[in-house]
Amino acid sequence: MDTLGKIIKGKYFDSVSLMRVSKRIAEQEGIEDSSIVMGTHENKAILQTANLWLPLFEGTGDNDLLVAIKGKKAAxxxxxxDAFLEELRPKAQAGVSAPRPKSLSKALELMPEANLAIISIAGKYAPLEVEKALDNKLHVMLFSDNVSLDDEIRLKKIAQSKGLLLMGPDCGTAIINGTPLAFANVVNRGNIGMVAASGTGLQEVSTLISNMGGGISQAIGTGGRDVKKEVGGIMFIEGIRLLAQDPQTEVICLVSKPPHPEVMKKIAEEVKIAGKPCVAIFLGANPKEVESFGIKAATTLFGAAQMAVELTGKRVEGFEENIVEMAKEIKAKIKPEQKYIRALFSGGTFASETQLIWQEYLSDIYSNAPTGSSLKLENNLISQKHSVVDLGEDEFTVGRPHPMIDFSMRVKQIKEEANNPEVAIILLDIVLGFGSNMDPLSEVKEVIQNNNKKVCFVASVTGTEADPQMRSKVVAGLREVGVYVLASNAQASELAAIALG
Amino acid sequence: MSNLFEQKLKVVNIGLESFQDALAQTGVESLQMDWKPSLPVDLESQKTIQSHKEKIEIANEKAIHCIQNAKPVLIGMGKALDVLPNMKKNMFLHAGPPITWERMCGPMKGAMMGAMIYEGYAQDAKEAEQKLASGEIEFSPCHEHSAVGPMAGVISPSMPVFIVKNTDKGNLSFSTQNEGLGKVLRYGAYSEDVIVRLKWMEEILYPTLKAAIESLKEIDLKSIIAQALHMGDEVHNRNRAGTSLLYRIIAPAVIATCENKDHMVKVLNFINGNDHFFLNLSMAACKCTMDSAMNIEGSSIVTVMARNGTDFGIKLAGTGSQWFVGPADLPDALFFPGFTKADANPDIGDSAITETGALGGMAMASAFAIVQFVGGTAADALRYTNEMYEITAAENNVYQIPSLDFKGTPTGIDVRLVIEKNILPFINTGVAHKDPGVGQVGAGVLSAPALPFQKAFNELGKKLK
Structure with a gap:
């Protein structure tokens, strides 16, 4: 009968492990006897006694593994x-709670099927991590800001060449496969696909669509600079392309500040190729120009949501607000010397939208982020006449969390504005959803209650019933302290403007 | 486009943890990364190293092959002057990168003074100090003579050394005999009892061991280390198992070869009474192993980490004999009664060759008996070793960790990974008093300083260009 042998050099196994392998070998059919041992002097003697010694074992040493197998099936x-020995190697680190990975490579070892990276580290470090993520075929949502334009262009080109999404930099919101990412809301799933170069814009339109009975298939953020000439709309166009291919998406809804004319052309071409009904809100763009590209143009975020839902064949009902009646009520409350509205916003897109709406009713509009015919505040920290203040701008956020999370700056400003005899109305946006403050009522209710005799409060609440803060609860709480709460920022802005117009 | 819309979303979250909390609430599978910025390095070097990725990987494979195949065996003993390459009568070797008398730390000065008295070059500490300062003794790093020394690591010409051979490549390494703990030369003590012990080690211990080793022909150190890891040593701060295993091998040989019964008893009791006796041999084994990967062009594997109590120096396989140096840090230590951190000298000794060679801090998960140094729980020990896999190129083929299901120890520190992940090698160490003449005050742990790794990375980039 054959006895076959094998030497594995330079591998050390403890004897208990080897006994397990020995047992495995012995269990095999057609095996009469076997031994697998390190080549120590003692073990060699054992092999000889067991009649398993082979000439090829001559000259082996302590660190050599000797295998001898006797039987018909020995060969x-x-x-x-080798496979039996490999079975001894650890599959996973049994009994050890996995430490948090400190590198992407380790993270991907732990989660090999990962398909998206959300990156929110300091901007100067972000490009390297983005590149690593793209190299590993991950789609990327890049929340970080302060990423250079050059890096943005370079990385978006890499992403494009690999067929990956790079949402951002400075992308605060996206909804992918029904999952709200970063600052986003829990909305119905449906057949409206969005591409947005504006985070708050995406939140407002997606929640309104959901509240109107429509639903979102995908909502892709691109970061605000994507539609500038330099970036050329790389991801905006990629987004449209993806929605065009997506069978779930029947209507496309685009949200942005006006794209650069060259980018606008490319967007129009892509929309045409997509062949799906498309509505766009390019805040501040001439609607006629947009329509000339074959895209339905809305003038407000609310309008865009409504048009998108209607394009899916649904009727939007119950969203007409009796603005004229409410305006009369407000007018009756304010004194002659109360002449101005002060909008204190946490969402940058709302600041733009409100200015554009007011410009149809009012003059003397100032802002720290002026749009259209508005003037720049002389001092960003001091309101003038009708003012729209974006509290998300750098002068308010350095060393502080975003105003959607931290209301302290807004509360301070509300107090100041309410005690200004010239101020009639304070306009607020309350943005719900993941990422935002989980209990906004507790932040603002008291300061509103203490000041609602001096000024009128008008607000919009961006969110849904499914959001962790629950929209109806927040609305009811605000109404309890006399706030005029409207379905959208556009309507709230209009109300304030008409009341003073 | 890989069709993201048709896949189940699986997210790696790098940054704000609240984003992951939200994902958890919505039931999406996600993993939070513990992100740190990379260590800053020269942009040019970074680009070069990135563009030479393939070449570096091939070189590293070669280096790892040498390391894995090295087989260090103890083959004999000799006097430093007789056996160390380029040793001179007026030369004292020391731990770590090169250093002048002026910049030497207290314990190293103390050890040098002790060596002067031991060699008979000075009558007392004062004379020793004067002569050392005068420049009549040449100082040179152990590492430049294929040697390693723990703590101050002083090797003077008449000190006996072990001779270890890597039978794979044939290269040799050397280390002194371990003196034990407490007031000893390597911790900077030089009192009379220290010198008397050293003389005994030269006159009695050395010839006795030499004869025993020669009668055994060779002692396989790699096999002892592999077993010691299974017995609760990490083979740097804990050498109880390694020493015991060595004792089992050497004791019968001592008895067989030593004719003087008094010497025999004293020698065996000396080894038996010193849990760290094996340390110097594990260090020499690692030195021999890592030297086999020297001068592999393009390799980013670290071959030396060593400290002289003032500076911390490293070498790479791909940058030849060049040292990359930065200030040595203070260890995070547990102190003997009566001592505090204020007494501690910065990190010192060539013993970090054990970490370089896949032992010590790398193998912390093997040594649950000494987890007090790393936080007190077994989980802490596992965490340390697990983290080291992030910066090493391979798992050892012989050294294994039972608690990790016999996974090989983290082997071959890759300077690129250290820079990219900003994870520094974790080192176990003894702590010397900062003043000469006092000795050991504690033991502890620390992470290697970043600067030497940054410098090494930059130089590797330049060399590849």
Whole structure:
């Protein structure tokens, strides 16, 4: 009968492990006897006694693994020894709670099927991590800001060449496969696909669509600079392309500040290729120009949501607010010397939208982020006449969390504005959803209650019933302290303007 | 486009943890990364190293092959002057990168003074100090003579050394005999009892061991280390198992070869009474192993980490004999009664060759008996070793960790990974008093300083260009 042998050099196994392998070998059919031992002096003696000694074992040493197998099937089984030894190697680190990975490579070892990276580290470090993520075929949502334009262009080109999404930099909101990412809301799933170069814009339109009975298939953020000439709309166009291919998406809804004319052309071409009904809100763009590209143009975020839902064949009902009646009520409350509205916003897109709406009713509009015919505040920290203040701008956020999370700056400003005899109305946006403050009522209710005799409060609440803060609860709480709460920022802005117009 | 819309979303979150909390609430599978910025390095070097990725990987494979295949065996003993390459009568070797007398730390000065008295070059500490300062003794790093020394690591010409051979490549390494703990030369003590012990080690211990080793022909150190890891040593701060295993091998040989019964008893009791006796041999084994990967062009594997109590120096396989140096840090230590951190000298000794060679801090998960140094729980020890896999190129083929299901120890520190992940090698160490003449005050742990790794990375980039 054949005894076959094998030497594995330079691998050390403890004897208990080897006994387990020995047992495995012995269990195989057609094996009469076997031994697998380190080549120590003692073990060699054992092999000899067991009649398993082979000439090829001569000259081996302590760190050599000696395998001897006797039996009809020895030749077959001996080829499996490496596999048996491999079975001894750890599959996972049993009994050890996995430490948090400190590198992407380790993270991908732990989660090999990962398909998206959300990156929110300091901007100067972000490009390197983005590149690593793209190299590893991950789609990327890049929340970080302060990423250079050059890096943005370079990385978006890499992403494009690999067929990956790079949402951002400075992308605060996206909804992918029904999952709200970063600052986003829990909305119905449906057949409206969005591409947005504006985070708050995406939140407002997606929640309104959901509240109107429509639903979102995908909502892709691109970061605000994507539609500038330099970036050329790389991801905006990629987004449209994806929605065009997506069978779930029947209507496309685009949200942005006006794209650069060259980018606008490319967007129009892509929309045409997509062949799906498309509505766009390019805040501040001439609607006629947009329509000339074959895209339905809305003038407000609310309008865009409504048009998108209607394009899916649904009727939007119950969203007409009796603005004229409410305006009369407000007018009756304010004194002649109360002449101005002060909008204190946490969402940058709302600041733009409100200015554009007011410009149809009012003059003397100032802002720290002026749009259209508005003037720049002389001092960003001091309101003038009708003012729209974006509290998300750098002068308010350095060393502080975003105003959607931290209301302290807004509360301070509300107090100041309410005590200004010239101020009639304070306009607020309350943005719900993940990422935002989980209990906004507790932040603003008291300051509103203490000041609602001096000024009128008008607000919009961006969110849904499914959001962790629950929209109806927040609305009811605000109404309890006399706030005029409207369905959208556009309507709230209009109300304030008409009341003073 | 890989069709993201048709896949189940699986997210790696790098940054704000609240984003992951939200994902958890919506039931999406996600993993939070513990992100740190990379260590800053020269942009040019970074680009070069990135563009030479393939070449570096091939070189590293070669280096790892040498390391894995090295087989260090103890083959004999000799006097430093007789066996160390380029040793001179007026030369004292020391731990760590090169250093002048002026910049030497207290314990190293103390050890040098002790060596002067031991060699008979000075009558007392004062004379020793004067002569050392005068420049009549040449100082040179152990590492430049294929040697390693723990703590101050002083090797003077008449000190006996072990001779270890890597039978794979044939290269040799050397280390002194371990003196034990407490007031000893390597911790900077030089009192009379220290010198008397050193003389005994030269006159009695050395010839006795030499004869025993020669009668055994060779002692396989790699096999002892592999077993010691299974027995609760990490083979740097804990050498109880390694020493015991060595004792089992050497004791019968001592008895067989030593004719003087008094010497025999004293020698065996000396080894038996010193849990760290094996340390110097594990260091020499690692030195021999890592030297086999020297001068592999393009390799980013670290071959030396060593400290002289003032500076911390490293070498790379791909940058030849060049040292990359930065200030040595203070260890985070547990102190003997009566001592505090204020007494501690910055990190010192060539013993970090054990970490370089896949032992010590790398193998912390093997040594649950000494987890007090790393936080007190077994989980802490596992965490340390697990983290080291992030910066190493391979898992050892012989050294294994039972608690990690016999996974090989983290082997071959890759300077690129250290820079990219900003994870520094974790080192176990003894702590010397900062003043000469006092000795050991504690033991502890620390992470290697970043600067030497940054410098090494930059130089590797330049060399590849």
């Amino acid at each position: 077959e089984v001996i080829t499996n020894v």
